[in-house]
Amino acid sequence: MDKLRAIQLFVRLADLGSFTRVAEQVNSSKSMISKEIGRLETDLGARLLHRSTRNVQLTHVGEGYLQRAREILSKLDDAENFVQDLQQNLRGKLKINAPMALGITDLSYLFADFMQANPEIELDIHLGDESIDLVEQGFDLGFRASSKPIDSNYVGRPLTLFTYKVCASPEYLAQHPAISLPKDLREHNCFVYSYFQGKNVWPIEDGVTVKGNLRVNNTMFMMESIKQGLGLGFIPDFVCQQAIDSGQVVEVLADAKKPMLTLYALYPVRYHVPAKLVQCIDYLEQWFDNKKKA
């Protein structure tokens, strides 16, 4: 017996007053309705109906059960409508803005996994490092790295902590003066990231002013130049960690004090957050959580 179906049939029978009419309405047979209601009564250990020829009437038990059965079915409808609404909400597009380097590294893997897990969501991803207004530009989601609280027009969900590392190739270091203190950087060719808030002042210890022959608005481009032995860079660890791990570059001034930043997922403060956005953000949190553990 499908108990919910039996309850649905019982309610319908109470409304129509006829097994035959119920069978007609649900495109089934009288014997099926009769048996299913019989099974429900057996399961409950109670008679829900007086049947006479050409007449069906609820028993006292049946009347009380009917009232409660309607409540059960109402709750079931609520649950199913909830799922349906959510499924409808989950479909569609998410417009996402992400920093170039983060997008190409971590986020490209992350969103590959996300797309596999949520084939019904389309992503419209814009990689770029320029500071933009998410609301004005119509983005659902963006990312920010910050050690300060987030603008109150946005909700910032912290994803992970990260820091920067001073990187140079082994070849570069072999051919240039040793770097033991931050002030030693002044003697070196230090590449500058165009959008960096601190301009040419790297936040190492109390801060150190640097100069070099390359200013670029892309840390991955910069990373390639560093690998070539042309200079040093102040690089987020999610960009450089793989090159460090493989020995292509070396971190210098590892023990010097550098700021710890939080990577946030940002979305505009809204009365109603679309389910697909919630799903995406939950996924981001989970993904970075798992990455941290690895």
Add this chain to the structure above:
Amino acid sequence: MDKLRAIQLFVRLADLGSFTRVAEQVNSSKSMISKEIGRLETDLGARLLHRSTRNVQLTHVGEGYLQRAREILSKLDDAENFVQDLQQNLRGKLKINAPMALGITDLSYLFADFMQANPEIELDIHLGDESIDLVEQGFDLGFRASSKPIDSNYVGRPLTLFTYKVCASPEYLAQHPAISLPKDLREHNCFVYSYFQGKNVWPIEDGVTVKGNLRVNNTMFMMESIKQGLGLGFIPDFVCQQAIDSGQVVEVLADAKKPMLTLYALYPVRYHVPAKLVQCIDYLEQWFDNKKKA
């Protein structure tokens, strides 16, 4: 798929966090749980769970559905508890007081049917015509015939209308003066019912005073004396109708105006009426309804 069972398993799975543990708890197999949850997800068109090896987590949809699933199961419990409580309440004893004649005639057939339909209820029936206090004597149910409203300490459920008939045997009538008018009764031997409220004044037309050589507190005893041709009686129709139908007695003064009385089922006013009493009274109403139609 038994959808309710699937929902129950889903809730249990959410609580335990493991298909294996659910299977153990419900004494079933992992494959059954896995398939049943899969069927529920198919039915809903949504994923309720993220599964990874050795780990189960609710999706966003799953969390919302879980909340609602708990409400469904709560309502189901309520419905089933209602039925169970009622079934328990239905078991037990009913102590019933009924007039002798009514008890021996209609009610003996009625309660025979009732006992067949409700084998779990025991009846403790006391037939008697003396006026007693139902509450004081511990009765659940009594009967009254009245044309006046019922005492406010009781609920009176009207069952049927009835009247009285003046009866005599054909033999008696052949050997005595004809009876055309109520006043003619003064010339005849009229039996008197001890408990009759009107004493020896029969409420026929404006009332007629009668006398006879028999006063008895039992109308069936009286009925036998009437059949023997010894006199006349003022008899409720449920006592005499069968004898009239078979020709053993004859109704005289059929067109004379007689009061119409209502037979009530009486039970004490209570905050909570036991389900078995409600069931019995419903049955009484139904039975007299059907008798009326015959």
Add this chain to the structure above:
DNA sequence: ACTACTGTTTCCATAATGAGAACAGTATAT
């Protein structure tokens, strides 16, 4: 008395189901 309708029960072919085994993947211990 006959016909038309109701709901119930029987019979049987069909569909659904559950359990055990095999499989794939991951965590843990050695």
Add this chain to the structure above:
DNA sequence: ATATACTGTTCTCATTATGGAAACAGTAGT
């Protein structure tokens, strides 16, 4: 690095439950 132990999923197949058609019993209407 490998073996073991655990998870959840899927496959296979015997078993069980089910639904529909037909027969049955009972009642209402003509």
